[in-house]
Amino acid sequence: MKTYSSLPDNERKKEIECNLCGSGDRDLLWDCDGYTFSRCNDCSLIYQYPQPVNADLSCRYDNKYFEYEISNEEIFFNLMLKTLEDINFKELTIEIMEDNPEFLDVGCATGLLLKHMESFGWKSRGVELCTSSAAYGQKVRKLDIFNGTIEEAGYRDNQFSVIHSSHLIEHLTNPSDYITEAFRILKPGGLLITTTPNTRSLQAWLFGKNWRSAIADHMYLFSDKTLSSLLLSNGFKIITIKTWGGIAAGMAPGFIKKPLDFLAKKFGFGDVVVILAKKKG
Ligand SMILES: [Zn+2]
Known part of the structure; x- marks a missing residue:
């Protein structure tokens, strides 16, 4: 089953080039119902083409979206904690904690x-496009x-020790701009944590256009490789890459799911990828 998504039928669409390498050379990959994904022939990035214009796209993050977020917040929170554990967040940030650490969660x-980070001594800020979620x-x-985008928030140069986003970057119309802005507002040596669906996964390969992450709200679908390229080209150093999720719950019996989950994590073909990167300097 696919993840929650919206698909209004009256949006204006625009033609775009590959956000990672700038190429206009692409082939249609998945024809979904009312939207299509293409793959860049130069760098393999998968993206929705054509894409809704920003002004129309932001209308999707409405009250209905808020209801989805609030009713699933515990599940998402626990997944984020598990991810932070997987990248040894606590151990990595022991030194940072001594120096007035500021934590930014984009798409919070x-x-x-x-709230959780605050209770551990972090000065925490968030950015959220959905007005009802931000207000809550x-x-x-x-x-x-801040209710809006990271660019609109106008944070200071070198402000944050850590910038985190979970299942945000695939929703953006310009992920490259997001990474550039994150680099600007991170302190030298600061950490960037990015979690997103992984196209180099067993499930993406098995299900193709019916993959649970091939939804209308996802503008870009990254892999461990394409996300690494985007980070490296923006001056980040890659510290850790982890993937997890062999097969979704309900898609296979436990005796198949368990070993697949184990193998996906071990060999890097999991359904979700997290990359921990560091701002050089
Ligand atoms: Zn490309």
Whole structure:
């Protein structure tokens, strides 16, 4: 089953070039119902083509989206904690914790992770496009959340020790701009954590256009390779790459799912990838 997504039928669409290498040479990969994904013939990045224009796309993150976020926030929070454990976040940030650490969560939704980080001594800020989600985090959790995009937030150069995003980058119309902005506002030596679906996974290969992440809300679908290229070309050093998820719950019996999950994690063909990168300097 595919992840939640919206697909309004009255959006304006635009033609784009590959966001990673700038090439216009692409082939149609998946013809889904009402939207299509192509693959760049030069760098293999998979992206929705054509794409809705930004002004129309941002309307998708409405009250219905908020309801989806709030009803699943515990599940998403626990997955994020597991991811942070997988990359040894606590051990890696022992030194950072001594120096007024600032943590930014981009696409922070209702702010459960920010609240958690605050309780561990981090000064936490969030960025969230969905107005209702941002308002919930501000009012109910008393968090510092900017309602808009990271570029609009206008943070200072070298401000943050850590920037985290989970299942954000695939929703953006310009992931390259996001990585560039993250680089600018991270301190030298600061950490960037990016979690996104992985196209070099068993499930993407098995299900193709019916893969659960081939949804209308995803503008870009990265792999461990294409996301690494984007980070490297923006001056980051890759520290850790992990993938997980062999087969989705309900798609196979436990005696098949368990070993597949184990092997996916061990050999890097999991359904989701996290990359921990460091700003050089
Ligand atoms: Zn390309």
